[in-house]
Amino acid sequence: MSATPPAQKPLHNLKEDDSIDLREILETIWGLRLWIVLSVILCVGIAYTYVKYTTPVYESTAGLLLVNDGARGGSTGSDMYFISELTGHSMRYKMSNELYMLQTISLLQQVVEDLNLNVQYFKKTRLKQQELYRNCPIAFQWENPVPVAWEGMKPLEITLKVKPGSDHFEINNMLVGGEQVYVKNKAVQFGEVISTPAGLFSITNLYSPTEDTGSTLFTIKVSSPRSFANKIKRNLTARQISDGRTNATTMANMSDIIVLTLQDEIKERAVRILHSLIQNYIQDNKEFSAQSIEKSIVFINDRLSQIERDLGIIETDYSSYRSVRRIVREDSQSQIAITSDARYRDELTELEIQMKLLGMIKEFLAGQNDTHEMIPTNLGIKDVGLTSGIERYNTLIVERNRLLAGSSLTNPRVVNANLQLDNMKDGIHVSIKNVENTHTLRLDALREQISKGEKEISTIPSQQLELARITRRQEIIEPLYRLLQQKKEENMIALYALPDNARITEEPVSKSSPIKPNKRNIYLASLLLGLILPPGIFYTTEALRRxxxxxxxxxxxxxxxxxxxxxxxxxxxxxxxxxxxxxxxxxxxxxxxxxxxxxxxxxxxxxxxxxxxxxxxxxxxxxxxxxxxxxxxxxxxxxxxxxxxxxxxxxxxxxxxxxxxxxxxxxxxxxxxxxxxxxxxxxxxxxxxxxxxxxxxxxxxxxxxxxxxxxxxxxxxxxxxxxxxxxxxxxxxxxxxxxxxxxxxxxxxxxxxxxxxxxxxxxxxxxxxxxxxxDFRRNPYGYGSSSKLGYGSGYGYGYGYGYGYGYGYGYGEETGKKKKFKT
Incomplete structure (x- = not known):
C-alpha cells in the first residue's frame, strides 16, 4: 500500500529570488582577493608601460582677433553695417567663413611648405623611434630636377646608419610608396646626389658629435605637403569665443575672437605651425582684399592713357588753329559772351563726366558675361547708394575667392556666394540705370539753357567762336583727367595703407604638461579595471554556467x-x-x-x-x-x-x-x-x-x-x-x-x-x-553557487557512464574500474 504524497507547492508559486545579497557579494569579492591583487598589479603595470613608452602629445593655443573696420561708402553702408551688427549677421566678416578658412588644406599646405614639415627625422632608441625636430645632425634636400608634383608624390622612407666622425652613411632600407627600392651603393657620401623613383635628393651632415657613441640609426620620412596638412587639420580646432550670454535667435552675443588649438607631439613645432598659420591667414586675406584696389588702379591707368591722347589732340588743334590764323588774343567782348553761361556749362561738364564714368562701369560689367570680377571703385561717382553697392559687391567677391581657393565651385558656401553676387550685380545695373535717367533729365535742361545763350554768341567772329569751342572741349576733358589722377593717388595710398583683417591677441604657447597620455586617468582606469576584472570574469562565467x-x-x-x-x-x-x-x-x-x-x-x-x-x-x-x-x-x-x-x-x-x-x-x-x-x-x-x-x-x-x-x-x-x-x-x-x-x-x-x-x-x-x-574544499558550506571562485574537477568514484540506449534497451557501455565486493 503506497503512502499518500505530501502536499506540494504548485509551480506557479515558485519565485526565483532576484534580491541582491550583499553579504554574498562581499564574500565572493573576499574569496577573489588574491586574484584582485594580481589583477591590479598587472593592470597598473600595463598602464605604467603604456605611459612610459607612449609619445606624449602637447596642446598649443593661440588667440586671434578679427578686426572689423566697419562699413565704408556713405550713410547707406553705415546703415547696413549697423543692421548687420545688431542682428549678428555681418556682411564683412562672416565668422563661420573665417573659421573655415583657418582650417583649409590650401592654407595649411602653405604652412607645411614654409616650415618644411613634410620631412620628418626619427632616431632609433631602445624601444621606440624618437622624432627629432630642428636638432637632427643630418638634413634631407631635394635636388634638381624637382621630383614629381607634390600632389602625386609617393611617400619616401629612408633608414640609414650614421657613425660619428664619418664622412659617409649607410642606407639600410629605402621605401618608395611602401615598396622597397634597391640601392646600388649602400655607402653614400654626405652631399652625394641619390637617384630614386621619387626623385633626386641628397643628405648632408650638419654637425658631428665629438664623442664616439657608436653608429646611430636614423629614419627620414618624406611625404607630400598635402598629406601632412591633412594630419595637421585632424589635430587643429578653431572656435569662436562667446561672451557668456545666450541668444536663441541671433549671434550678437558672440565675440570676434577666435581661439586656435593644435595637438602635436613636439611643442616647438606646434607653436611654429600656429604662428605661421596666423601670419599666412592675415597675408592671404590682405592679398585678396588688395585685388579690388589693384584692379581699380589698372582701370584708371588705362583710362588716363586714353584721356592723355585726347588732350594731346585738343591741344595740338588749338595751337595749330592760332598759328595758322595768327590769333594773338581773344576779344574781351567775346570772352564775356562765352563765359556768361559758365555756371550752366560747369554743371553740364560735371554731369557729362558722371555719365562717362557710368558708361565705363556699364562697359566693364558687360564684358564680364557670367563671371564675377571686382568692379573698379573710387572713380569719383558721387551717387552714394551706387558706390556703397559696388563696395559690398567687391567685398563679397573677396570672400568668395578666399573660399574658392580652399575648395571647389560645388562647395555650398561658394554656391551661396555666387547667388548673392548675381543678385547684387542685378541691383547695380538697376542703380546705374536710375542714376543715368536722373542725369539725362538734368542734361536736357542744361542744354536748353545753353542753347539760348548760344544765340547771343552767334554774333561773335567765327575765329573767336572756333577757339572757344576748342577751349570748351579741353575744359570738359581736363577735369576728368585731374579727377582720375587724384583717384589713382588715393588708391595707391589705400593699397599701401591696407590694414590687417586680424591681429594676434595671444601668442602661440604650449602647455608644459602633455594632454595625452593622461597619466591620472590612465592609472585610475587601470586600477578600476584591476579591481573589477576578476569579479567581472567570475560573474560572467557564472551567468554563462549551465x-x-x-x-x-x-x-x-x-x-x-x-x-x-x-x-x-x-x-x-x-x-x-x-x-x-x-x-x-x-x-x-x-x-x-x-x-x-x-x-x-x-x-x-x-x-x-x-x-x-x-x-x-x-x-x-x-x-x-x-x-x-x-x-x-x-x-x-x-x-x-x-x-x-x-x-x-x-x-x-x-x-x-x-x-x-x-x-x-x-x-x-x-x-x-x-x-x-x-x-x-x-x-x-x-x-x-x-x-x-x-x-x-x-x-x-x-x-x-x-x-x-x-x-x-x-x-x-x-x-x-x-x-x-x-x-x-x-x-x-x-x-x-x-x-x-x-x-x-x-x-x-x-x-x-x-x-x-x-x-x-x-x-x-x-x-x-x-x-x-x-566539492566541499571549494565551499565548506555546500551552497556552491557564486560565493566561491573554483569548483574542482573530475569525479572521485572510479566509474563512468555513457549515454543513449544499447540495442534499444540499455544506456550504453560503462567504462572505468570498479571495486567488487564479495557477498
Missing amino acids: KVIGKQDVARRTNIPIFAVIPKSTKSDFLIDITSKDALTEGFRMLRSSLQFSPGKIIYVTSSLSGEGKTFIASNLAISLAATGKRTLLAGVDLRKQRLSELFGITKRKGIVNYLIGETNDVKNIIIPFGLNTNLDIMPSGPIPPNPSELLASHKFPEIIAYAKDHYDFVVMDTAPCFLASDTFNIAQYADTTLYVIRSKMTDIRILPQIQEFYDKGQLNSMSLVINAF
Missing part, C-alpha cells in the same frame, strides 16, 4: 526539499567504510538522519540521466542504514543495466528479472546476503530483459514489494533514470520516499524546471533532492 554546482543553484530554481549534500569522494573506493569519520561517510550519516523523519520503508533512488550517482547513493545509503542495526534490503530495480550487480560482483546471480518472468517463484531465491554486514541483503536486477517496462508493470512486482515490507525495516531501490525511461514512473506508487539525485557539475541547470514539474504533479511520491559529488 551546470548545477551546489545547494544554492537548486534552491533558487526549485522548492523541492534538499535532504543532503554528499561530498565529492577523494578515494577510488565505491562503497563507504561505515567506521570511518571522513566527510563522505558523514554525508551519508546526514542523509540517514534526514530519512528518519520520512514515513514508510520503501525508498526509491533515481536521477535524471545516467551517471549522476544514483547507484552510488543507493548502495552507500543502504550500508549506512544497515549500520544502525536495521534490516535493510538493497534492490536493483534498474532492469536496463546491471550496475548494482557489477558493483557487488553478482552479475551471474538470479535477480528481479528472473522472478518477474517466472523462473523462480520464491523471493528468497533472489536475495543475496551482504557478507560485510548481516543486516544488509542485496536483490540484484538479474539479466537485462528486452521488455523492462512491461515486466515492472506485471502483477508479480507488487509481490516483491510486499515481501520486502514484511521482512525488512528499510528497502532501498536503485531505479532507472527518469529522463531516459518511464520505468520509475510506472512503479512510483509503491514508494514511500523518493530521493532524486542531482550531481554537482554534471546536471544541467536547464532541466531543473522539469524536475520541479515532477514534484508539483506528484509523479514521484514524497520527492526530495540529494546533491551528489559536491
Whole structure:
C-alpha cells in the first residue's frame, strides 16, 4: 500500500529570488582577493608601460582677433553695417567663413611648405623611434630636377646608419610608396646626389658629435605637403569665443575672437605651425582684399592713357588753329559772351563726366558675361547708394575667392556666394540705370539753357567762336583727367595703407604638461579595471554556467526539499567504510538522519540521466542504514543495466528479472546476503530483459514489494533514470520516499524546471533532492553557487557512464574500474 504524497507547492508559486545579497557579494569579492591583487598589479603595470613608452602629445593655443573696420561708402553702408551688427549677421566678416578658412588644406599646405614639415627625422632608441625636430645632425634636400608634383608624390622612407666622425652613411632600407627600392651603393657620401623613383635628393651632415657613441640609426620620412596638412587639420580646432550670454535667435552675443588649438607631439613645432598659420591667414586675406584696389588702379591707368591722347589732340588743334590764323588774343567782348553761361556749362561738364564714368562701369560689367570680377571703385561717382553697392559687391567677391581657393565651385558656401553676387550685380545695373535717367533729365535742361545763350554768341567772329569751342572741349576733358589722377593717388595710398583683417591677441604657447597620455586617468582606469576584472570574469562565467554546482543553484530554481549534500569522494573506493569519520561517510550519516523523519520503508533512488550517482547513493545509503542495526534490503530495480550487480560482483546471480518472468517463484531465491554486514541483503536486477517496462508493470512486482515490507525495516531501490525511461514512473506508487539525485557539475541547470514539474504533479511520491559529488574544499558550506571562485574537477568514484540506449534497451557501455565486493 503506497503512502499518500505530501502536499506540494504548485509551480506557479515558485519565485526565483532576484534580491541582491550583499553579504554574498562581499564574500565572493573576499574569496577573489588574491586574484584582485594580481589583477591590479598587472593592470597598473600595463598602464605604467603604456605611459612610459607612449609619445606624449602637447596642446598649443593661440588667440586671434578679427578686426572689423566697419562699413565704408556713405550713410547707406553705415546703415547696413549697423543692421548687420545688431542682428549678428555681418556682411564683412562672416565668422563661420573665417573659421573655415583657418582650417583649409590650401592654407595649411602653405604652412607645411614654409616650415618644411613634410620631412620628418626619427632616431632609433631602445624601444621606440624618437622624432627629432630642428636638432637632427643630418638634413634631407631635394635636388634638381624637382621630383614629381607634390600632389602625386609617393611617400619616401629612408633608414640609414650614421657613425660619428664619418664622412659617409649607410642606407639600410629605402621605401618608395611602401615598396622597397634597391640601392646600388649602400655607402653614400654626405652631399652625394641619390637617384630614386621619387626623385633626386641628397643628405648632408650638419654637425658631428665629438664623442664616439657608436653608429646611430636614423629614419627620414618624406611625404607630400598635402598629406601632412591633412594630419595637421585632424589635430587643429578653431572656435569662436562667446561672451557668456545666450541668444536663441541671433549671434550678437558672440565675440570676434577666435581661439586656435593644435595637438602635436613636439611643442616647438606646434607653436611654429600656429604662428605661421596666423601670419599666412592675415597675408592671404590682405592679398585678396588688395585685388579690388589693384584692379581699380589698372582701370584708371588705362583710362588716363586714353584721356592723355585726347588732350594731346585738343591741344595740338588749338595751337595749330592760332598759328595758322595768327590769333594773338581773344576779344574781351567775346570772352564775356562765352563765359556768361559758365555756371550752366560747369554743371553740364560735371554731369557729362558722371555719365562717362557710368558708361565705363556699364562697359566693364558687360564684358564680364557670367563671371564675377571686382568692379573698379573710387572713380569719383558721387551717387552714394551706387558706390556703397559696388563696395559690398567687391567685398563679397573677396570672400568668395578666399573660399574658392580652399575648395571647389560645388562647395555650398561658394554656391551661396555666387547667388548673392548675381543678385547684387542685378541691383547695380538697376542703380546705374536710375542714376543715368536722373542725369539725362538734368542734361536736357542744361542744354536748353545753353542753347539760348548760344544765340547771343552767334554774333561773335567765327575765329573767336572756333577757339572757344576748342577751349570748351579741353575744359570738359581736363577735369576728368585731374579727377582720375587724384583717384589713382588715393588708391595707391589705400593699397599701401591696407590694414590687417586680424591681429594676434595671444601668442602661440604650449602647455608644459602633455594632454595625452593622461597619466591620472590612465592609472585610475587601470586600477578600476584591476579591481573589477576578476569579479567581472567570475560573474560572467557564472551567468554563462549551465551546470548545477551546489545547494544554492537548486534552491533558487526549485522548492523541492534538499535532504543532503554528499561530498565529492577523494578515494577510488565505491562503497563507504561505515567506521570511518571522513566527510563522505558523514554525508551519508546526514542523509540517514534526514530519512528518519520520512514515513514508510520503501525508498526509491533515481536521477535524471545516467551517471549522476544514483547507484552510488543507493548502495552507500543502504550500508549506512544497515549500520544502525536495521534490516535493510538493497534492490536493483534498474532492469536496463546491471550496475548494482557489477558493483557487488553478482552479475551471474538470479535477480528481479528472473522472478518477474517466472523462473523462480520464491523471493528468497533472489536475495543475496551482504557478507560485510548481516543486516544488509542485496536483490540484484538479474539479466537485462528486452521488455523492462512491461515486466515492472506485471502483477508479480507488487509481490516483491510486499515481501520486502514484511521482512525488512528499510528497502532501498536503485531505479532507472527518469529522463531516459518511464520505468520509475510506472512503479512510483509503491514508494514511500523518493530521493532524486542531482550531481554537482554534471546536471544541467536547464532541466531543473522539469524536475520541479515532477514534484508539483506528484509523479514521484514524497520527492526530495540529494546533491551528489559536491566539492566541499571549494565551499565548506555546500551552497556552491557564486560565493566561491573554483569548483574542482573530475569525479572521485572510479566509474563512468555513457549515454543513449544499447540495442534499444540499455544506456550504453560503462567504462572505468570498479571495486567488487564479495557477498
